[in-house]
Amino acid sequence: MSETLNEPPQTPYQVVQASPEFQALRSRFRRFVFPMTALFLVWYFVYVLLANYAHDFMSTKVWGNITVGLLFGLGQFVSTFAITMIYARWANDRQDPVADELRAKIEDGELGGGELA
Amino acid sequence: MSARAEGVVLAATTEQVGEPAVNIGIFALFVLVTLVIVFRASRNNKTAADYYAAGRSFTGPQNGTAIAGDYLSAASFLGICGAIAINGYDGFLYSIGFLVAWLVALLLVAELLRNTGRFTMADVLSFRLKERPVRMAAALSTLTVVFFYLLAQMAGAGGLVALLLGISGTAAQGVVIAVVGALMILYVLVGGMKGTTWVQIIKAVLLILGAGVMTLWVLAKFGFSLSAVIQGAVDAAGEGGEALIGPGKQYGASALSQLNFLSLALALVLGTAGLPHVLMRFYTVPSAKEARRSVVWAIWLIGIFYLFTLVLGYGAGALVGPDVIKGAPGGVNSAAPLLAYELGGTILLGVISAVAFATILAVVAGLTITAATSFAHDIYANVIKKGQIRPDGEVRVARITVVAIGLLAIIGGIFANGQNVAFLVALAFAVAASANLPTILYSLFWKRFNTSGALWSMYGGLISCIVLIVFSPVVSGKVDPVTGDSLSMIRDTSIDFHLIGLENPGLISIPLAFVLGIVGTLISREKPHPEKFAEMEVRSLTGAGAEKATVH
Numbered sequence: 319m320s321e322t323l324n325e326p327p328q329t330p331y332q333v334v335q336a337s338p339e340f341q342a343l344r345s346r347f348r349r350f351v352f353p354m355t356a357l358f359l360v361w362y363f364v365y366v367l368l369a370n371y372a373h374d375f376m377s378t379k380v381w382g383n384i385t386v387g388l389l390f391g392l393g394q395f396v397s398t399f400a401i402t403m404i405y406a407r408w409a410n411d412r413q414d415p416v417a418d419e420l421r422a423k424i425e426d427g428e429l430g431g432g433e434l435a
Numbered sequence: 436m437s438a439r440a441e442g443v444v445l446a447a448t449t450e451q452v453g454e455p456a457v458n459i460g461i462f463a464l465f466v467l468v469t470l471v472i473v474f475r476a477s478r479n480n481k482t483a484a485d486y487y488a489a490g491r492s493f494t495g496p497q498n499g500t501a502i503a504g505d506y507l508s509a510a511s512f513l514g515i516c517g518a519i520a521i522n523g524y525d526g527f528l529y530s531i532g533f534l535v536a537w538l539v540a541l542l543l544v545a546e547l548l549r550n551t552g553r554f555t556m557a558d559v560l561s562f563r564l565k566e567r568p569v570r571m572a573a574a575l576s577t578l579t580v581v582f583f584y585l586l587a588q589m590a591g592a593g594g595l596v597a598l599l600l601g602i603s604g605t606a607a608q609g610v611v612i613a614v615v616g617a618l619m620i621l622y623v624l625v626g627g628m629k630g631t632t633w634v635q636i637i638k639a640v641l642l643i644l645g646a647g648v649m650t651l652w653v654l655a656k657f658g659f660s661l662s663a664v665i666q667g668a669v670d671a672a673g674e675g676g677e678a679l680i681g682p683g684k685q686y687g688a689s690a691l692s693q694l695n696f697l698s699l700a701l702a703l704v705l706g707t708a709g710l711p712h713v714l715m716r717f718y719t720v721p722s723a724k725e726a727r728r729s730v731v732w733a734i735w736l737i738g739i740f741y742l743f744t745l746v747l748g749y750g751a752g753a754l755v756g757p758d759v760i761k762g763a764p765g766g767v768n769s770a771a772p773l774l775a776y777e778l779g780g781t782i783l784l785g786v787i788s789a790v791a792f793a794t795i796l797a798v799v800a801g802l803t804i805t806a807a808t809s810f811a812h813d814i815y816a817n818v819i820k821k822g823q824i825r826p827d828g829e830v831r832v833a834r835i836t837v838v839a840i841g842l843l844a845i846i847g848g849i850f851a852n853g854q855n856v857a858f859l860v861a862l863a864f865a866v867a868a869s870a871n872l873p874t875i876l877y878s879l880f881w882k883r884f885n886t887s888g889a890l891w892s893m894y895g896g897l898i899s900c901i902v903l904i905v906f907s908p909v910v911s912g913k914v915d916p917v918t919g920d921s922l923s924m925i926r927d928t929s930i931d932f933h934l935i936g937l938e939n940p941g942l943i944s945i946p947l948a949f950v951l952g953i954v955g956t957l958i959s960r961e962k963p964h965p966e967k968f969a970e971m972e973v974r975s976l977t978g979a980g981a982e983k984a985t986v987h
Contacts, residue, residue: 331970343976351542359704362535366700369528369682370693376524377681382662383669387524387682394531395738401538402734409546409727417977424979 334424343416350408358401365390453776455601457785462792466618469637469793473622473630482985483826486627486833487554487808488718490985493632495725499732502716504635505801506533506707506733507642507740509591509768509794510860515741516774517767519748521757523668523679525686526748528696530741532703537737539872540708541730546723547879547975548714553982556714556871557813560878563967565886567818572893574813576870577711579897580863581806582847584712585799585840587859589616589848591768592795598765598772599788609849615792616845619799623807623837628719631800638797641790643736646743649771649787652778653750664746667753679752695938699861702941706864709871712805721984750774799844807836854924858909861939862900869896869944873952879975882968884956891955896948903940908933 334340369376369387376387480486493501511533518526552558557573589612596602596611622630657663669676678684686696707713717726751760751770754777763769775787811833816824873892877884904910912931913922921928937943974980 329966329969331973332966334973335969340973340976344972347976355539355542358535358538362532362704363700365531366528366697369524370686370696370700373681373683373687379680382660383665383680384662385524385680388527388680391524391527391531394535395742398535398538398734399738402541402731405542406727406731410724414724421977421979424973424977 330424330427334420339416339420343413343420347413350405354401354405358397361397362394365394453599453781453784453788455599457781458599458788461785461789465637465641465789465793466796469622469634472633472637473626476629476633477626480627480629483554483812483830484982484985485629486830487715487804487812489627489629489632491719491721491982492984493719493725495720495728496732497636498632498716498720498725498729500639500736501632501635501719502713502729502733503643503736503740504637504639504797505712505716506737507639507794508588508798508860509595509791510587511741512642512646512744512794513591513595513765513768513771513791515744516748516751517760517770518685519745520668520751520755520760520770521767522685523749523752524682525684525696527745528682528686528700529703530744532700533707534734534738534741536704536707537730537734539705540713541727541734543879544708544714544875545717545726545730548875549717549720549723549726550975550978550981551879551971552718554715554718554812555809556711556875557809557817560874560889561817562878562971563964564878564884564889565961567821569886569889569893570813571818572890572897573871573874574809574818576866576893576897577809577813578806579901580711580866580871581802581809582843583859583863583866584710585802585806585844586847586851587863588795588799588802589844590851590854590859592792592848592852595765595768595788595791595795598763598769599791603764605852608852612848612852613845615796615799616841616848619796619803619844620838620841622796622800623803623841624834628715628804631797631804632716632719634793634800635797638790638793639736641786642794643740643743645787645790646740646747649750649775649778649783650743650746653746653754653774656750656754661746661749664749664753668749671753671756679749691936694936694942698865698937698939698942701945702861702865702868702939705868705872705941705945707867709867709875710864711809711867711871712801715805715808716801718982723978723981747771747774754778803837803840803844806840807833810836858904858924858938862904865904865939865941865944866897866900868941869900869948870894871896873945873949877952877956879971881956882965883963884952885959885961885963887959887961888952888954888956892948892952895951895955896944899944899947900940903935903937903943906932906934907938907940908936909938 376385378386380386380389479490484490515526515530518529548559551562556577557570560573561569592612592615596608602608602611622634653664657667665680668679672679686692720726720729751774755773760770760773763773772784772787776784811829815832816822816829870893874889877888909923911923911925912933914928915922
């Protein structure tokens with residue numbers, strides 16, 4: 319590991335952190351969870367604001383006593399279940415293999431050039 | 436009105452529904468079965484990881500079921516059913532915030548927390564910040580949330596007793612609260628996290644099955660048409676019943692009540708992922724992948740359960756009727772038990788009552804082990820003893836804390852019995868969303884975040900929540916315009932020191948805590964620790980170095 323006078327030596331974890339494998343894992347994770355979080359929060363607050371301030375619209379009957387508001391509410395359930403399954407499948411298929419491989423390398427000391435705590 | 440419903444009216448006026456002996460018998464059976472399981476599970480309670488985190492040996496589905504058992508408190512079962520029966524759509528709105536909130540936990544918190552911490556929320560927060568002040572703040576916030584939640588549960592137990600066991604005297608109700616508290620102490624003392632988890636699993640299965648059977652029963656009576664169930668509720672409500680169909684009956688009264696609802700909606704959706712007793716459950720599984728499976732299971736179980744409550748709430752409105760529900764001893768909370776009696780008579784009421792009691796027991800047990808762990812692990816072992824303590828000494832302190840918290844809960848429950856403290860649950864969510872969530876997110880995702888930011892955000896969130904609630908109408912000065920009775924915690928209407936109209940602090944305190952975290956970070960001269968952040972980030976995403984299950 320190279321050292322200069324000004325910079326303290328990098329810890330093994332910093333070496334891992336700077337590795338392209340980890341950077342890819344990290345940016346893929348953030349690119350997935352941040353927009354998804356923004357999406358469901360916006361959809362939730364659109365719903366809350368409509369229920370709170372657009373009573374007439376939400377009370378419009380679609381058929382029988384099933385109103386727009388009820389459908390929007392049930393839509394929150396559907397979107398929550400859908401995001402849950404999409405995320406779980408994505409994380410299982412795309413993230414876990416990469417994370418497991420990195421973890422094995424770190425714990426074997428291959429990346430970062432030394433035994434970690 | 437059917438003959439059965441008239442029977443309920445008569446029964447309600449004599450403050451007696453069903454057969455208390457049956458209710459007590461079924462509950463006693465639940466206690467007996469769970470006690471045997473708790474004693475069997477406790478044999479392997481040797482280390483701190485065993486006692487606090489059940490040896491990290493639960494599977495995702497088991498833990499997910501336990502999370503549902505922990506989360507679906509009496510407030511969400513009895514409270515939401517009753518709210519839908521009386522207020523229709525607005526009661527349903529409440530349950531949606533409780534559900535959507537789980538996505539925050541799933542996407543941003545559960546796995547990263549499992550990978551970086553050991554027992555408590557403070558483990559994660561103190562990972563790269565100055566340990567003692569941050570642990571202290573996190574522990575104080577944990578204890579505050581748990582105490583508010585616990586008090587609400589214990590106070591609710593009194594009302595349930597009145598309804599389900601036919602016990603109306605304050606002293607007799609106090610005895611029952613003490614029995615519930617003593618049972619809870621026994622479970623947690625002996626069983627630790629493992630025993631607590633099994634109680635929650637069994638309770639969740641009973642609760643969801645019971646609610647499922649009742650839902651099918653209600654739907655069958657209305658030709659499996661939700662629209663017909665709602666029509667039944669509208670008809671039973673008489674004049675103005677149409678208001679049950681759309682939003683606004685409860686929260687739409689004024690601009691202020693709408694603002695209150697907005698504040699509540701914000702606290703609900705951001706609070707769950709900051710509730711310490713929820714966070715602690717993620718440590719009971721062997722890996723981040725199992726933590727993810729836990730949340731997936733929890734979301735399905737909780738979501739399906741809330742869909743049941745939609746049918747049950749309108750069903751109670753239709754089959755029992757709002758007047759009977761309001762007139763019953765437990766008030767709004769009696770909607771679900773009265774519906775059970777209407778459908779299946781004494782036996783079904785007995786089952787649902789026992790489940791409701793089991794609910795209080797399981798939730799209170801989960802809260803108690805969380806508080807005890809936080810006190811023993813964060814305050815005692817790491818702040819007072821600076822980590823110089825043997826693990827079994829720490830567990831010993833945790834067990835003593837369990838007894839202390841149990842006694843505190845019993846005394847608090849007896850004093851709060853009959854008090855208007857339902858707001859405490861919403862307050863607990865607001866504190867969790869303000870004092871805990873911003874710091875959890877910043878410390879996981881923001882490299883620059885430091886100790887000063889954490890302390891500003893946690894103390895700022897905690898203090899602003901409490902100050903806002905003390906000077907709000909829920910504590911003093913809210914008067915029912917019709918009857919002139921006080922609707923506040925302080926019943927004396929001549930005492931009025933409320934300064935703001937907002938009944939839930941979330942709308943102010945949550946953004947404030949997020950901003951304080953940024954301001955506190957930026958004004959501090961604390962040297963950053965890039966090496967610590969690197970370790971935290973790598974571990975959080977890969978699981979390297981994370982604690983595994985103990986092998987027995």
